[in-house]
Amino acid sequence: xxxxxxxxxxxxxxxxxxxxxxxxxTDATGNPSSLHASGRRARRVVEESRESLAASLGARPxxxxxxxxxxxxxxxxxxxxxxxxxxxxxxxxxxxxLLVNPTEHHAVLDTAVWLAEHExxxxxxxxxxxxxxxxxxxxxAALAAAPDVPTLVSVMWANNEVGTVNPxxxxxxxxxxxxxxxxxxxxxxxxxxxxSFAESGLDAMTVTAHKIGGPVGTGALLLTRELAPVPLxxxxxxxxxxxxxxxxxxxxAAFAAAAAAAVRELPEHAARLTALRDELIAAVAKEVPEAxxxxxxxxGPEGRLPGNAHFAFPxxxxxxxxxxxxxxxxxxxxxxxxxxxxxxxxHVLLAMGYEPEEARGTLRFSxxxxxxxxxxxxxxxxxxxxxxxxxxxxLSR
Amino acid sequence: MTNFPASASGxxxxxxxxxxxxxxxxxxxSAVAAARAAAAxxxxxxxxxxxxxxxxxxxxxxxxxxxxxxxxxxxxxADVIGIPFYVWDLSERFREDVVEDFYAEYAxxxxxxxxxxxxxxxxxxxxxDKALALGFDAVATGHYARILDGPGGRELHRAVDPGKDQxxxxxxxxxxxxxxxxxxxxxTPKAQVREEAERLxxxxxxxxxxxxxxxxxxxxxxxxxxxxxxxxxxxxxxxDGNRVGEHDGAYGFTVGQRxxxxxxxxxxxxxxxxxxxxxxxxxxxxxxxADGLDIHGLTGIRARWCGTxxxxxxxxxxxxxxxxEPVPVTAEVAGGGTVRVDFDAPVRGxxxxxxxxxxxxxxxxxxxxIDATRxxxxxxx
Numbered sequence: 220x221x222x223x224x225x226x227x228x229x230x231x232x233x234x235x236x237x238x239x240x241x242x243x244x245t246d247a248t249g250n251p252s253s254l255h256a257s258g259r260r261a262r263r264v265v266e267e268s269r270e271s272l273a274a275s276l277g278a279r280p281x282x283x284x285x286x287x288x289x290x291x292x293x294x295x296x297x298x299x300x301x302x303x304x305x306x307x308x309x310x311x312x313x314x315x316x317l318l319v320n321p322t323e324h325h326a327v328l329d330t331a332v333w334l335a336e337h338e339x340x341x342x343x344x345x346x347x348x349x350x351x352x353x354x355x356x357x358x359x360a361a362l363a364a365a366p367d368v369p370t371l372v373s374v375m376w377a378n379n380e381v382g383t384v385n386p387x388x389x390x391x392x393x394x395x396x397x398x399x400x401x402x403x404x405x406x407x408x409x410x411x412x413x414x415s416f417a418e419s420g421l422d423a424m425t426v427t428a429h430k431i432g433g434p435v436g437t438g439a440l441l442l443t444r445e446l447a448p449v450p451l452x453x454x455x456x457x458x459x460x461x462x463x464x465x466x467x468x469x470x471x472a473a474f475a476a477a478a479a480a481a482v483r484e485l486p487e488h489a490a491r492l493t494a495l496r497d498e499l500i501a502a503v504a505k506e507v508p509e510a511x512x513x514x515x516x517x518x519g520p521e522g523r524l525p526g527n528a529h530f531a532f533p534x535x536x537x538x539x540x541x542x543x544x545x546x547x548x549x550x551x552x553x554x555x556x557x558x559x560x561x562x563x564x565x566h567v568l569l570a571m572g573y574e575p576e577e578a579r580g581t582l583r584f585s586x587x588x589x590x591x592x593x594x595x596x597x598x599x600x601x602x603x604x605x606x607x608x609x610x611x612x613x614l615s616r
Numbered sequence: 617m618t619n620f621p622a623s624a625s626g627x628x629x630x631x632x633x634x635x636x637x638x639x640x641x642x643x644x645x646s647a648v649a650a651a652r653a654a655a656a657x658x659x660x661x662x663x664x665x666x667x668x669x670x671x672x673x674x675x676x677x678x679x680x681x682x683x684x685x686x687x688x689x690x691x692x693x694a695d696v697i698g699i700p701f702y703v704w705d706l707s708e709r710f711r712e713d714v715v716e717d718f719y720a721e722y723a724x725x726x727x728x729x730x731x732x733x734x735x736x737x738x739x740x741x742x743x744x745d746k747a748l749a750l751g752f753d754a755v756a757t758g759h760y761a762r763i764l765d766g767p768g769g770r771e772l773h774r775a776v777d778p779g780k781d782q783x784x785x786x787x788x789x790x791x792x793x794x795x796x797x798x799x800x801x802x803x804t805p806k807a808q809v810r811e812e813a814e815r816l817x818x819x820x821x822x823x824x825x826x827x828x829x830x831x832x833x834x835x836x837x838x839x840x841x842x843x844x845x846x847x848x849x850x851x852x853x854x855x856d857g858n859r860v861g862e863h864d865g866a867y868g869f870t871v872g873q874r875x876x877x878x879x880x881x882x883x884x885x886x887x888x889x890x891x892x893x894x895x896x897x898x899x900x901x902x903x904x905x906a907d908g909l910d911i912h913g914l915t916g917i918r919a920r921w922c923g924t925x926x927x928x929x930x931x932x933x934x935x936x937x938x939x940x941e942p943v944p945v946t947a948e949v950a951g952g953g954t955v956r957v958d959f960d961a962p963v964r965g966x967x968x969x970x971x972x973x974x975x976x977x978x979x980x981x982x983x984x985x986i987d988a989t990r991x992x993x994x995x996x997x
Binding site: 538539541542543545546608609611612613 | 661700702704745746749750751
């Protein structure tokens with residue numbers, strides 16, 4: 220069955236599965252915070268995993284705060300850093316500013332809106348272009364407009380819907396010229412692009428295991444040493460006093476194994492995905508000439524995630540396409556957010572300047588390690604009739 | 617299972633199962649209906665209709681049909697049955713065709729039945745049209761009614777469980793709509809449906825039935841109408857035109873209503889008084905004793921027939937409200953989608969705006985919206 224929704228979650232990597240099961244079997248009795256032998260054994264696994272993760276992510280081990288996943292890491296970055304900036308500014312200082320890319324995942328977007336609505340944050344949205352990219356010049360201008368306000372910038376490394384890659388290093392350079400902190404959600408980038416925390420210059424970076432072949436429920440927030448975000452979870456203070464909760468030994472080991480494999484396999488993997496993806500884009504363009512490829516059409520991985528193909532199909536409801544392809548055994552996504560399962564026009568496409576009608580009829584095909592040419596052929600065979608039918612069904616209004 | 621489309625335009629070509637879209641409200645009936653359609657070998661997809669743009673605004677808890685909880689219950693049932701499941705947003709159509717119509721009918725002094733309207737305009741129109749366009753052959757619901765093949769084509773009949781029969785709210789369906797409808801529960805008593813849900817491990821097996829109007833969250837129809845239509849104080853008068861009380865808006869009253877009149881002092885004859893007439897034009901509510909409610913006949917408009925309309929006048933049974941007793945009548949189809957109905961014996965408390973559904977035995981012949989009722993002498997709107 221063609222599974223083309225790897226951006227949602229991807230099958231576990233054999234290395235990660237081996238690490239997970241091995242450590243679940245052997246280290247299950249040891250709490251890494253315990254001082255006895257079992258605890259010490261578990262602690263050693265966690266710390267070796269942290270070191271391995273750090274090597275894979277271009278970071279120092281002390282910069283890795285293990286969390287329960289991408290959403291928690293994003294929440295910790297935004298809320299924790301906002302609260303610490305506010306504490307530094309003092310009661311008489313200006314309310315810190317959040318400067319956020321509007322095509323962020325809801326884990327960032329909704330957190331920023333919540334901080335503005337409930338915690339007095341000054342929230343401004345960065346402009347994005349038609350491809351969904353934030354430009355360093357625009358960021359520079361936005362920061363220059365409020366020079367004396369402590370600011371946290373949040374711009375994702377690569378977009379989960381349309382796959383557009385942001386110029387992270389240039390954005391960081393622009394932000395640091397103004398003394399602003401920068402967080403980036405690199406959940407989609409890791410495993411498809413070279414990701415180095417040190418080289419990026421970022422202050423905080425979100426990653427999660429299950430998008431790169433690790434288990435769901437394990438992630439990390441990378442944080443430079445001098446930052447001390449206010450914790451979201453209080454308790455034992457296991458992770459730098461920033462994050463509490465019993466450490467997940469097997470999860471950390473599996474995450475480290477998945478990250479190591481992702482980095483090791485990256486060149487071959489990215490090249491293979493790019494070729495398959497281009498095959499898929501060509502097939503859709505041939506079967507449905509009026510389909511619009513959204514995001515960056517450029518050939519290289521510096522513009523678009525290798526595994527991402529995202530289209531708008533004029534006159535179609537994304538949900539109808541999903542249903543029709545699902546009936547053919549093709550599993551993909553509209554790529555847009557859901558409220559109670561109700562399809563909404565994609566906030567990403569709206570931010571990129573698409574009309575609401577265009578933003579309703581989208582499909583995201585995301586490829587991964589198990590994707591094959593047969594999957595692409597299945598899409599090529601099914602997409603034409605599906606679009607025709609979906610167009611007959613029209614936009615439900 | 618006898619009540620699936622076997623012939624007619626809804627049938628699948630030889631050699632492939634019927635593609636069935638099961639409308640799943642999150643309740644036990646529609647879940648079992650979907651399960652039965654799947655067990656019968658059809659290719660079933662479940663769909664939950666989101667009918668409010670803001671799901672929280674509709675009835676919460678276990679009694680409604682449009683909340684987040686209901687959506688989750690429907691999804692859970694679909695997962696257990698093992699069928700794909702989608703949520704379709706029909707909130708805009710629902711607002712236009714059902715909720716706005718509800719306001720407009722009340723504002724015009726009539727008492728609408730939004731469930732009929734929803735079946736006519738949403739489930740077997742907006743939903744059915746989209747389903748057919750997407751390649752489905754039929755829409756299945758958990759309504760208690762039967763579809764039988766008759767000499768003139770497909771017929772809609774009462775359910776075998778008289779206590780649960782819902783053919784009344786389906787009386788608006790035309791033969792074309794019926795051709796693509798599937799009611800898998802029509803031959804089963806409700807108790808058995810719950811047992812079947814238990815057997816199938818459907819978590820909704822013990823979920824209470826929904827009642828009332830799904831888009832009025834607190835069940836307070838008067839308050840719901842007042843928020844939209846505003847207060848329009850006016851007089852309550854007796855049959856001779858004497859002022860006996862006042863009201864906040866004539867639209868809030870229904871013919872036959874006894875409670876909530878707030879008349880203050882009793883009638884001279886000491887008998888309870890009922891709403892006999894609601895005139896929105898004069899913003900006047902007329903009250904009187906129960907015998908003033910006796911209706912001998914009515915005129916229905918917007919008639920819809922299940923198949924060929926009856927010719928001339930004929931003998932039928934008429935049902936005048938969702939759980940009303942059928943009464944013997946003579947009905948005659950007039951021009952322009954109107955139908956004249958004469959009762960053998962007077963009937964009490966009929967409100968314009970409600971539907972009259974005509975039956976021949978258990979078979980639904982057609983329906984119309986009650987436009988005017990006839991008392992012994994005069995016709996009253």
